[in-house]
Amino acid sequence: MDLRDYIRDVPDFPEPGIVFKDITPLLGDVRAFDYTISHLVDHYKDVDFDVIVPIESRGFLFGAPLARELGKSIVPVRKPGKLPAETHSTDYTLEYGTNTMEIHVDGVDHGQKVLIMDDLLATGGTLAATARLVEMSGGAVADLAVIIELSFLEGRKNLEGYSIYSMIQY
Ligand code: AMP
Numbered sequence: 265m266d267l268r269d270y271i272r273d274v275p276d277f278p279e280p281g282i283v284f285k286d287i288t289p290l291l292g293d294v295r296a297f298d299y300t301i302s303h304l305v306d307h308y309k310d311v312d313f314d315v316i317v318p319i320e321s322r323g324f325l326f327g328a329p330l331a332r333e334l335g336k337s338i339v340p341v342r343k344p345g346k347l348p349a350e351t352h353s354t355d356y357t358l359e360y361g362t363n364t365m366e367i368h369v370d371g372v373d374h375g376q377k378v379l380i381m382d383d384l385l386a387t388g389g390t391l392a393a394t395a396r397l398v399e400m401s402g403g404a405v406a407d408l409a410v411i412i413e414l415s416f417l418e419g420r421k422n423l424e425g426y427s428i429y430s431m432i433q434y
Contacts, residue, residue, distance in 0.1 A: 270287075300431070308334060308407075311379070314337070317379070323341075339372050365394060388421070
């Protein structure tokens with residue numbers, strides 16, 4: 265199955281000049297979603313890690329079923345003000361302006377090995393910020409996983425030292 269058939273390009277969203285990679289056709293097709301999760305299960309079933317940290321919000325859609333299949337726990341990373349208990353917080357730069365991400369301070373235990381999951385790698389800022397949150401918590405990043413990598417943006421350059429797995433590349 266070629267997952268590209270289930271990713272829709274939406275030009276000029278959320279702002280002019282951005283081509284948004286829309287995963288809703290993939291989510292809306294039972295076979296394509298099952299293929300995606302099964303592929304990730306195969307890829308990660310023999311990898312040594314303890315926890316999946318999915319990134320709000322599209323990372324949740326893939327991280328949660330993967331955690332369920334592999335028997336791992338979930339520690340969500342969320343946008344500011346969403347997590348109710350005490351958090352670690354980190355700011356990072358976007359193409360325009362800055363963003364903040366948070367994780368519960370008691371989410372990842374010291375020494376736990378963490379798989380970070382998001383839908384898409386663009387400039388790498390979001391994954392780098394999430395890796396920082398995991399490390400602030402005393403965890404170790406085992407791997408970074410995305411469905412889609414926009415290789416032309418060279419996000420890997422902002423993630424040196426981390427192992428990254430992407431299912432499809434543009
Ligand atoms: P970045 O921090 O630049 O790697 O951006 C990654 C985050 O922004 C991910 O959570 C994506 O969901 C979202 N994102 C960035 N660019 C796009 C795009 N072209 N299409 C869809 N999502 C995007």
